[in-house]
Amino acid sequence: MIVLTGKPTALLRSVAAALRRGSRAPVPLLPPTSRLLTAVRKPNVRAVLFLLSREEEVELIRWTVQQAPSVPIFALLPKTDATLRQQLLRAGAAGVVELSSLKPGRTHQRLDELVAMLPSKEGPRHSAAQRIATDLHTARSALTAVLGNAELALQSRSRSSPLRKQLREIVRGVSEIEDSLRRMEQTLQLR
Secondary structure: OEEEEEOOOHHHHHHHHHHHHOOOOOOOEEOOOHHHHHHOOOOOOOEEEEEOOOHHHHHHHHHHHHHOOOOOEEEEEOOOOHHHHHHHHHHOOOEEEEHHHOOOOHHHHHHHHHHHOOOOOOHHHHHHHHHHHHHHHHHHHHHHHHHHHHHHHHHHOOOOOOHHHHHHHHHHHHHHHHHHHHHHHHHHHHO
C-alpha cells in the first residue's frame, strides 16, 4: 500500500486521482496527523508520498521518517525549490518530485515510474532490510544524544578551555557519521 498525505488542496486531490487510476492497490489519502504516523508503521505500507504546501512541513517528514525508518518517503513539491529539495533530502526523504517541472499529463507517468521503483515488501530480503533500517535509525538516535551532550558541554566551557577543541571534534565527527548513516538508510530504502 502507498499512502498519500498533505494538506487538502486541489493538487493533492489530482495526485490522488492519478495514483488511483494506475494502481490496483488502495491508495489511502491521510491527513498529516497522528493517523499518518500510526499508518506508516503498518507492515503493508510500501511508501509515503507527501505533498508539501510550505517549508514548515519538512519537520513532518522528519517525524514520519523517525516513526518508520524503513518506509521510503517521497516529497512532492508543487513548484521547483532547490533549497527546500536539499532540506527534504537531509530530513530523510528518499526522493523529491517537483510537479511543476513536469509537462501537463506527465504527472501521472512520473508517479507511475516512482511507484514502479518502490521495493516489494515481501520475502526475507525485506525483513533483513527492515532490521538494518531499524538499526541505522537506532544508531542515529544514539548519536543525536551524543551530539546534544557534546554541544551542551561546548557551550558551558570558556573560550580558553583546552577541552573545546576535543568537543568541537566530537560534534564534527558525530555530524559526519549521522550524514553517512542517513545516506546508507536512503540507499537501503531505494533498493
